[in-house]
Amino acid sequence: MSDRRILEDVTVLDFTRVIAGPYCTRMLADMGANVIKIDAIPESDGPTRTSGSAGNNMGKRSITLDLKHPEGSQIARELVGRADVLVENFSPGVMDRLGLGFDDLKANHPQLIFASISGFGQSGSYAHRRAYGATAHAEAGWLWVQQQASWAGQPFAPGVTIADMAAGLSCFSGILAALYDRESTGLGQRVDVSLMDAQLSLLNEIAAAPLNGGGVDDWEPFRHPVHAAKDGHLMINIGSDHNWGRIAGGLGHPETPMPEIVEEANALVGSWVGELTAAEAAAGLESAGAPYGVSRSMPDAVKHPYFTERGMIVETDDPLDGSLRAINTPITFSNAGRGPTFGPPLAGGNTRLILRDLGRSDAEIDALIVSGAASEQLAPHS
Numbered sequence: 001m002s003d004r005r006i007l008e009d010v011t012v013l014d015f016t017r018v019i020a021g022p023y024c025t026r027m028l029a030d031m032g033a034n035v036i037k038i039d040a041i042p043e044s045d046g047p048t049r050t051s052g053s054a055g056n057n058m059g060k061r062s063i064t065l066d067l068k069h070p071e072g073s074q075i076a077r078e079l080v081g082r083a084d085v086l087v088e089n090f091s092p093g094v095m096d097r098l099g100l101g102f103d104d105l106k107a108n109h110p111q112l113i114f115a116s117i118s119g120f121g122q123s124g125s126y127a128h129r130r131a132y133g134a135t136a137h138a139e140a141g142w143l144w145v146q147q148q149a150s151w152a153g154q155p156f157a158p159g160v161t162i163a164d165m166a167a168g169l170s171c172f173s174g175i176l177a178a179l180y181d182r183e184s185t186g187l188g189q190r191v192d193v194s195l196m197d198a199q200l201s202l203l204n205e206i207a208a209a210p211l212n213g214g215g216v217d218d219w220e221p222f223r224h225p226v227h228a229a230k231d232g233h234l235m236i237n238i239g240s241d242h243n244w245g246r247i248a249g250g251l252g253h254p255e256t257p258m259p260e261i262v263e264e265a266n267a268l269v270g271s272w273v274g275e276l277t278a279a280e281a282a283a284g285l286e287s288a289g290a291p292y293g294v295s296r297s298m299p300d301a302v303k304h305p306y307f308t309e310r311g312m313i314v315e316t317d318d319p320l321d322g323s324l325r326a327i328n329t330p331i332t333f334s335n336a337g338r339g340p341t342f343g344p345p346l347a348g349g350n351t352r353l354i355l356r357d358l359g360r361s362d363a364e365i366d367a368l369i370v371s372g373a374a375s376e377q378l379a380p381h382s
Contacts, residue, residue: 002335002336002337003337004032004335004336004337005031005032005033005336005337005338006031006032006333006336007028007031007032007033008032008033008034010028010032010033010034010084010085010179011033011034011036011082011083011084011085012025012028012029012033012034012035012036012083012084012085012086012087013036013038013076013079013080013083013085013086013087014035014036014037014038014060014087015038015086015087015088015089015090015095016037016051016052016087016088016089016117017051017052017089017090018051018052018089018132018164019052019053019056019133019161019164019165019168020089020117020133020163020164020165020167020168020171020195021052021087021088021089021117021168021171022051022052022053022056022057022168023052023056023164023165023168023169024087024115024117024167024168024169024171024172024175025037025060025087026055026056026057026058026059026060026329026340027168027169027172027329027331028085028087028172028175029058029059029060029340030058030059030328030329030338030339030340031329031336031338032337033085034061035059035060035061036060036061036062036063036079036083036350036354037050037051037057037060037061037062037063037345038062038063038065038067038076038079039051039062039063039064039065039347039348040064040065040066040347041064041065041066041347041348041372041374041375042064042347042348042375042377047319047320047346047377047379047380048346048347048377049320049344049345049346049347050062050344050345050346050347050349051347054318054324054326054343054344055324055326055327055344057344057345058314058316058324058326058340058342058343058344059316059340059341059342059343060344060345061345061349061350061353061354062345062346062347062348062349062350062351063075063079063348063350063351063354063355063374064347064348064351064374064375064376064377065373065374066372066373066374067098067100068098069371069372069373070373071368071371071373071374072373072374073098073099073100075355075358075368075373075374076098076100077100078358079354079358080100080105080109080112081108081109083109083112084111084112084113084179084188085112085113085114085115085175085178085179086105086112086113086114086115087115087116087117087171087175088114088115088116088117089116089117089118090118091118091119091130092116092118092121092122092127092128095116102114102116102190106188109188110186110187110188111182111186111187111188112188113175113178113179113182113188113189113190113191114188114189114190114191115171115174115175115178115190115191115193116190116191116192116193117167117168117171117193117194117195118131118192118193118194118195119131119132119135119136119194119195119196120194120195120196121192121194121196121197122190122192123192126196131195131196132161132164132195133161133162133163133164133167133195133199134157134161134163135163135195135196136163136194136195136196136198136199137157137158137161137162137163137199138155139196140163140196140199140200140203141199141200141203141206141207142158142162142163142199142202142203143155143156143157143158145203145206146158148219162199162202163195163196163198163199164195166195166198166199166201166202167193167194167195167198167199169198170193170197170198170201171191171193174191174193175191178191206219224236224237225266225269225270226295227269227270227273227274228270228273228274229273229274229276229277229278229280229281230274230275230276230277230278231277231278232277232278232294232295233278233294233295234273234278234281234282234285234292234293234294234295235292235293235295236269236273236285236290236291236292236293237291238258238262238265238266238269239291241258243290243291244258244265246285246288246289246290247269247285247288247290247292248272249288249290250281250284250285250286250287250288250289250290251269251272251273251276251281251284251285252272252276252284253272256268278294282294302327310332311328311332311338311339312327312328312330313325313326313327313328314326314327314328314339314340316340316341316342316343316344317342317343318343318344319343319344319345319346319349319379319380320346320379320380323343324343324344326340328340346377346378346379347377348374348375348376348377349376349377349378349379351365351369351374351375351376351377352365352376355368355374
């Protein structure tokens, strides 16, 4: 595999926080983009990481600026002049008030791709609403889907913020499409992604019934049973008659015909699994070529040898803990590399280096820091 990175000539200004934005820009960094994180000046004196989780900020550099300070705002504008992509996930209107909105920048930077992630989009009567992933989980139907699938008496919060991850992926895809489009048009554009839209897009199969005249009872959730073995659990999706022979044979009952009623077929499989340990059931299904999945805790899942073979677990340096392991971008290429080449920065950990790249002398940088326009932070062990 080549060490070349597909986005190695692309510079990204990252104004993002929390989850969706940092997740999007981490993938851009994994593909080689030069991602410069614009962080707020930390309020505390102790070591402060860049905004978002450490794992979502691998491969980025950070500069801390006061964007309300005239000189801090000027530095941000200079960085825009060198950027191909700007990504932000402030509430709509914040970047405009800072003088860094799309309409403020597009005249002087017509090739800039300006990507925004928000709760309810950049326009319309709901754009003003503040939102987190949980907001979209509720209002775009995800909580109801979970409730139906689990026969629960009331909606319940998921264990992970699906809306944020979906929005980050959607924004990442939109940026790549806009970069491709710029090759032919020579122009950048705005990419507008909302948590609500991204969450609903994941539910397109489920939304088909109500969109076409159906009601609450016209959707049958995917309730694949979880079968209890002697010491664990397995998911076994019969799917069709074609798989039955493999499943029955793999569980030690090769001549058993498949019951016509789905519930009876699943109950029969469950009784067979209950006679075995999870390892025994998995070994039999594996030898028969049947589809199955052994339920693993998250600590066990990340130790799965499959993920090691696929390069899905990466490790980099870390300014606070020495090293950091995290999940890799799940896209592999035959002629390009992926993944972070260095660890997550502290907020302002690269301020001096970035300002030197803009032509500032050390004396000028010191003056900017004294004025409060910028700050820097060194790793504790440096």
